[in-house]
Amino acid sequence: MRHRLIVPSAAAACLLLAIPASAADATPGAPGVGDSYYPTAGNGGYDVSHYDLRLKYQPKTDKLEGTATLLATTTQQLSRFNLDFALDVSEVLINGKKATYASTGAHELEITPSAPLEKGKQISVVVRYSGTPSQVKIDGFTAWNRTPDGAVVAQEPESSYWWFPSNGHPTDKATYDVSVSVPDDVQAISNGVLASQSSKLGWTRYNWRSTKPQASYLTTLAVGKFEITTDTTANGLPVINAYSKDLGDNAASAKASVERSAEVVDWGSTLFGPYPFNALGGYVPNVKTGYALETQTRPYYSPSGFANGANVSLIVHELAHQWFGDSVSVKDWRDIWVNEGFATYAQWLWSEKEGEGTAQELAQYVYDSIPADNAFWTVKPGDPGADKQFDRAVYNRGAVAIQALRNTVGDKTFFTILKQWPTENKFGNASVQDFVKYAEKVSGKKLAPLFDTWLFTTSKPAAFPAPGGKAGKPAKTSKSLAATPQPKSWKKIQEAQAAHKH
Structure with missing residues (x-):
């Protein structure tokens, strides 16, 4: 005969009090940062x-x-949480204990621990997985590109979904150890410093280490047959460059460009403050894609970026991103201007240094040469929209906005801003509004109207400000646009810009 246990109300209250607060209050983590x-x-x-x-x-x-x-x-009491990932998972452990998991949505791995997790606790999460990355599509797309002798993963705004589980947004940076075992006849390239390598039974393991905060999309992997060059900078930083052994006619121009990386970083350090990372270099795999990416410490370059000869301007763009985009990253992807506007402006400063057109001449050329009725002026660099995130206006109009700032506050104040901004915000995240406030603080000027004009309007501004804060000349009429003189560096800058688009 069964007996029903009747618990007195006071005892029931005691039982409820015995339930850990973390279990009672735990809620699921959001499946996105919003x-x-x-x-x-x-x-x-x-x-x-x-x-x-x-x-x-x-x-x-x-x-x-x-x-x-x-x-x-x-950061909260968790009943479950998500990782961004798209390959097949075979096991998940949290603090050494098995957890349940399920794939939900295109790239969501939903994990439920054996018991709720308390807020403010350090945890370890182990995920075992496998798959064929090139066959995994998210919205019809894969960031994993096969090559004749291996594969490359480098893409923006995200690439980690295809090769490791992550919190896939720039607001959650971390350090990385990437250990990759590949057949002896190929090599594995990743970010940071090559800590060690060893061979056994026909396989070689490469151990790469990044010791500074790094966004998941800036983490890269390339497997293939490479020619690798090494050096050190004057400050002792290791320089590692890698070139596919099958670049054809683009090999020499690629090397003539990428091998100048240390020189470019030394120059950039005089303008943007100390280089923020522990290694540098670049790699050029044998891919058909036509873009470059500022993967941290070791930018990725498509061979097509050097199809018309050496293009150091492209190297300048990607290495400028090490300060603007990698060290100081976006808070939200609508803030893409804090990446691309400044990397483009770095190209203009390089042109100025090389005597091939000053930043003022390049900015004036953009303003004078593009008619008011061109769609270029309808894109807001400060919030271009997801479909226009890599529009040429984000790059060129975005850089014009920076020159407008320079003309308004004067060179001394401007270069103080340019150097102190990435230094004071090192390894952090920033928005367009953060930069505007910072520029106002350093300059002592009210600059919001200036940035509203150049970053947030959908029409061509009436005039471009002249150096010294003086009113600029009004926009040229369509009849005189064709006569606008083109700076010497403009073609290479545009080639670099085309190579950077994703």
């Missing part, structure tokens, strides 16, 4: 401090196997 353009990117409820990726990749089959260990801190 980005204006990519609301499902990133996740809520935790901050990752470190990724340890131990991978094995076979180029012949495009099969990737991996174990990712994430060290994180909870």
Whole structure:
């Protein structure tokens, strides 16, 4: 005979009080950070401090196997949380205990721990997985590109979904150890410093280490047959460059460009403050894609970027991003101007240094040569929209806005802003509004109207300000646009800009 246990009300209250607060109050972490353009990117409820990726990749089959260990801190009491990931998962452990998991949506891995996680606690998350990345499509797209001898993953606004689980938004940066085992006849290139490599039974393992905060989309991997060059800067930083052995006619021009990386960083350090990372270089794989990307410490360059000869302006753009975009990253993807406007303006400063057209001449050329009825002026660099995130207006009109600032505050104040901004915000995140406030603080001038005009209007401003803060000449009529003189560096700058678009 069964007996029903009747608990007195006082005892029931005691039992309820015995339930841990974390269990009673725990809620799921958000499946996205709420980005204006990519609301499902990133996740809520935790901050990752470190990724340890131990991978094995076979180029012949495009099969990737991996174990990712994430060290994180909870920011709320969590009943479950998400990682951004699209490959097949075989096991998840949290603090050494098995957790349940499910794939939800295009790139969401939903993880439920065996018990709720308390707020403010450090946790380890181990994910074992495998898959064929090039066959995984999200919205019809894959960031994983196969090459004749391997593969490359480098893409913006996200690339990690195809090769490691992450909190995939720039607001959650972390340090990285990327260990990759590949067949002996190929090499593995990633970010930071090559800490070690070893060979066994026909496989070589490359251990790369990035010790400064790094966004997930800036983490890269390239497997293939490379010619690798090494050097050190005057300050002792290791320089590692890699070139596919099958670049054809573009090989010499690629090397003539990328091998100047240390020179460019030394020059950039005089303008933007100390170089923020522990290594530098670049790599050029044998790919058909036509873009470059500022992958941290080791930018990715498509061979097509050098199809018309050496293009140091492209190197300047990607290395300027190490300060503007990598060290100081966007808070929200609508803030893309704090990346692209400044990287483009760095090209203009390089042109000025090389005597091929001053930044003022380049800015005036953009303003004078593009008619008022051109769609260029309808794009707002300060908030271009997801479909216009890499529009030429974000780059060129965005750089014009920076020259307008320079003309308004004067060179001394301007170059103080240019150097102190990435230094004071190192390894952080910033918005367009953050920069405007900072420029106003340093200059002592009310600059919001200036930036509203150049970054947030959908029409051509009436005039471009002249140096010294004086009123500029009004816009030229359409009849005189064709007669606008073109600075010598303009063609190379535009080639670099085309190569950077994604």
